[in-house]
Amino acid sequence: MGDDYPTPDGTGVRDYIHVVDVADGHRVALDHLDDERGLRVFNLGTGSGASVLELMAEFASAVGAPIPYRVEARRPGDVPALIADAGRVERAWGWRTTRDLAAMCADAWHFQRLHPTGYSASPTV
Numbered sequence: 685m686g687d688d689y690p691t692p693d694g695t696g697v698r699d700y701i702h703v704v705d706v707a708d709g710h711r712v713a714l715d716h717l718d719d720e721r722g723l724r725v726f727n728l729g730t731g732s733g734a735s736v737l738e739l740m741a742e743f744a745s746a747v748g749a750p751i752p753y754r755v756e757a758r759r760p761g762d763v764p765a766l767i768a769d770a771g772r773v774e775r776a777w778g779w780r781t782t783r784d785l786a787a788m789c790a791d792a793w794h795f796q797r798l799h800p801t802g803y804s805a806s807p808t809v
C-alpha cells in the first residue's frame with residue numbers, strides 16, 4: 685500500500701519482530717517483576733527496518749516461489765517508517781532479539797503449511 689514513500693524503495697519500512705522474541709521479552713519482564721516498585725516502559729524491537737518489498741522478497745525466498753502482488757495507493761494514516769529503539773531494555777535486562785527476518789518468514793511459512801486455516805478445528809483447504 686504505497687510505493688511513493690520517502691524510503692529507499694518507496695514502500696513503508698517497519699521493524700518486524702519474531703513472535704518468539706516478543707514472548708521472550710515478556711518472559712524477561714516476568715523475571716524482573718519484583719526488582720522495583722512502579723511502572724517501567726520498554727520497546728521490544730530489532731532496531732532495524734525492512735520495507736514491504738524486502739519483506740515480500742524474504743517471504744518469497746522462504747516459500748521458494750515468487751509471490752504475486754499489486755501496488756495499491758497509500759493507506760490513510762500510514763507513516764513512511766517505524767523502527768523501535770530497544771536500547772533501554774537491553775541496557776536494563778540484557779534482552780535483545782535473536783531471530784532475523786529470514787527466520788520470521790521461514791517460521792510463518794512453516795506454521796501456515798501446518799495450519800492452513802489457522803487454529804480452526806476443521807481445515808477447509
Ligand SMILES: O=c1ccn([C@@H]2O[C@H](COP(=O)(O)OP(=O)(O)O[C@H]3O[C@H](CO)[C@@H](O)[C@H](O)[C@H]3O)[C@@H](O)[C@H]2O)c(=O)[nH]1
Pocket residue numbers: 685686695696697698736759762766
Ligand atoms: O496489505 C497490506 C498491509 C500492509 N502493508 C504495509 O505493511 C506495513 C505494515 O502494515 P501493518 O501490519 O498494518 O502495521 P503498521 O502500519 O506498522 O501498523 C501497526 O502498528 C502501528 C504502530 O504500532 C499501530 O498503530 C497499528 O494499529 C498497527 O496496525 C506498512 O508499511 C503497510 O503500508 C501493505 O503494503 N499491504
